[in-house]
Amino acid sequence: MALSRTSLTTAIAAAAVAIPLSIGGLAPAAHAQTSSPSPSPSGTSTTSSGVFGPGCSSLPKTGAGSAAVMAKQKVVAAAxxxxxxxxxxxxxxxxxxxxxxxxxxxxxxxxxxxxAWQKLSSSQRTALANNPTQLKKALEYHVVKQHVTKAELPNGSFTTLEGSKLTTSGSGTSFKVNKSADIVCGNIPTANATVYLVDTVLMPPS
Incomplete structure (x- = not known):
């Protein structure tokens, strides 16, 4: 049964509480090094690999989670x-x-x-975690079934794994998804995917 946007928002907000934060223990051992980002004139961070955005400076410079290591791993291992x-x-x-x-x-x-997840209330996150069907639907809405380049972001419309469309807009190194979520660090390559970190959980249409 399709949920309304309000219902799904309530469900999504209910999930992170139910997930132990000890999931950090799932992180794979990895060893690599990448150059640290250098600030661009606009105040955002850029690297020679094309990774961009104000949040890129918080990526680990070496080891697991660094851009160099993520580029060698499948997307979930990289994340x-x-x-x-x-x-x-x-x-x-x-x-x-x-x-x-x-x-x-x-x-x-x-x-x-x-x-982004912590912007949701604890009850919303718990509800989502306790509803695997809606959790899967919400997560699949964050996945596009194609490689999205930075050049496509200014006026993009893409079909998600969930089946609905999401849009992107912006210019330079400042982009939004669905006019609500800012891309805080984008164009991070992994072995089979491109990752854009966003500051807001995206909601599939009802």
């Missing part, structure tokens, strides 16, 4: 090593989506950071 994505990884595992994402090719993940 597991990123401390900003521990809540998302917990939900992906709970929804049994890890294998689907890691075996998909050339997908794009608009990945809500821990701060």
């Amino acid at each position: 597991t090593g990123n401390p900003q994505l521990s809540i998302l990884v917990g939900y992906v595992n709970r929804a049994k989506l890890a294998n689907t994402l890691d075996t998909s090719k050339d997908i794009t993940l608009f990945a809500p950071t821990n701060a």
Whole structure:
């Protein structure tokens, strides 16, 4: 049964509480090094690899979660090593989506950071965690079934794994998804996906 946007919002807000924060223990061991981002004239961070956004400076510079290590791993393993994505990884595992994402090719993940999930109330996050069907639907809405480049972001419209459309807009290094979520660090490559960290959980249409 389709839920209304209000119902799904209530459900989504209820989930992170039910996921133990000990999911950081899932992080794989990884060893690599990447150069630290250098500030761009606009005040955002950019790197020679094309990673951009004001939140990129918080990526680990070396080891698990760094851009260099994430580029060598499948998307869920890459996200597991990123401390900003521990809540998302917990939900992906709970929804049994890890294998689907890691075996998909050339997908794009608009990945809500821990701060994005924490914008939701604890009751909303708990409700979502306790409803695997709606949790899976919400997570699949963050996955686009194609490689989305930075050049496509200014006026983008993409079909998600959930089946609905999401849009992107903006310019330079400042972009939004669905006119509500800011991309805080974008164009992060993994072995089978491109990751854009977003500061707000995206809601599929009712």
